[in-house]
Amino acid sequence: MNRVMEMELMRLLHGELPPDQERALRGRLEREPGLAAALARLQKTWSGLELPPAAPVPLGFAQRVAARAREQSATVSWSAAPGWVRAAAAAALAFGILLGAGASRWTGLAEPAPEVQAQAGQVAATTSEPTDALLDDSLAASYWSALDDIDESGEAPSAGETGGDAL
């Protein structure tokens, strides 16, 4: 069974074949047991995909979302800025921190005393989930949020993504 044939069977299974092609394929299915077996296999895979009924909509969901929208529209905040502005601000902040760290190392001003370093090491060791902390940090959150806005602007993906499996 080649891929083209399997894809045609999949289109039949999903009701995507034009009527004349569907008739022709159904005719072949009656004559060719191998083809019929392949369709049965696809059908089994498809119908084997089952999930439970989705949870009901929580009471007052629409009202809560509308209330949050009202709050947001009444507040001027970073979240209202375009994604690229927030991404640039986050990048500038990161650059500033790195620059500051580099300068302090170069001048030796920020080198802590050995006992302070030891205390810092203990604190770091007691942190159970360092990666979560890093990702929850406001700078990182700002970066993710900016990326979200770029990705989720509702626009179609770039041309390179339209024909392939980029997603």
Add this chain to the structure above:
Amino acid sequence: MGTETFGRAAAADPGWALLARVAAGETDAFTVLVDTHQERLLHLCERLLGDVEEARDAAQEVFLKAFRKAGELRPQGQLYTWLYRIAVNHCLNKLRRRRLVRFLRFADPMDGEEDAPAFDPPDRAADPAATLEARRRWQATRRAIEKLPAGQRAVLVLARFEGLSYRQIAEVLGITEGAVESRLFRAMRRVEAAQETNPSRVPPKEGLR
């Protein structure tokens, strides 16, 4: 956007006119918009994320994003397609982030997926054995879906559980129908392989979608 374009789109789906009122600052119109689409979006997010609470947060974010973007609207086709696109992108980003966090913890990206809370709907069947069997099937499906690459997962969920046609899926994801078909085909191959690995978990059932 021209008035003529808007008129055509609004005739195809009155939801666009509602969104225009939202853009004009009518929050009551926004409540109606959320009320109209909340069920579909909550279900979609739940199917994609596999977690009810996370899906509620995601759906809320999607609506708020739509609220913020309402003024930039370019009506085309159906409004729900636009909302679905925002929702799918949002959920796929959340999934990528989830995997990144696990990667940074030096854990197997699939470990947590395996331990993710199972769907726990109220028991509707009187027969406990049937209920147990149904839960096993749901878990097997959830695992198979979670192992799919993001693009294939989105296509499979939209086709199997949202009942969208190839053309509608292509509109939602902004890809060609050929790409939809190709992703669905690959997803089916992977699911079939997963079902063969755990044949007892996915008993055959008849019936098309």
